Amino acid sequence: DAGVTQSPTHLIKTRGQQVTLRCSPKSGHDTVSWYQQALGQGPQFIFQYYEEEERQRGNFPDRFSGHQFPNYSSELNVNALLLGDSALYLCASSSQGVVHEQFFGPGTRLTVL
């Protein structure tokens, strides 16, 4: 049973560029959450997708957008990259109604130069 997978593992971009990160949830999970973790800090919630819709959003600008596909996989898009967007981006999957489970992928480490 595959866990949560993310791609790519590492990514280097320059300021102003756009990036797309991908996540496949754990088998049986239908909900995907995205988090940004800056170096030395705890994760910050970006948004969550369920039934192909954004359900809730954290305090992130519109440059951060996402999508969920019918197979429950998800993408995180960031436009007009800033140096401050450099972070580890974590995807977590869960199942609606099962509050005690939220499993994370290995993350994508984004560096913006």
Next chain:
Amino acid sequence: AQKITQTQPGMFVQEKEAVTLDCTYDTSDQSYGLFWYKQPSSGEMIFLIYQGSYDEQNATEGRYSLNFQKARKSANLVISASQLGDSAMYFCAMRTPDSNYQLIWGAGTKLIIKP
């Protein structure tokens, strides 16, 4: 306001000793869930243990146990018989109806196990 506080930025513990990582939380909700995660240097966030606010027993998972003191709003993680592989960042997190779709995280504790 909902908040998680981890007051220990770093801890050094001798191998095979037990270690307690502190976590206090603040919420006005009666129903909530508390999580502990381990994050090795590789970056992956590994789920360790969960405690629901209405659970009467303290949660245990192998060498991990959660010392849940509801009146004090405390949810400390206890690792028994520490091993070198336990060296990592440890995060406490909370989920409430108010934050129904997200985890609220503490700043983490860096645990280093000494041989």
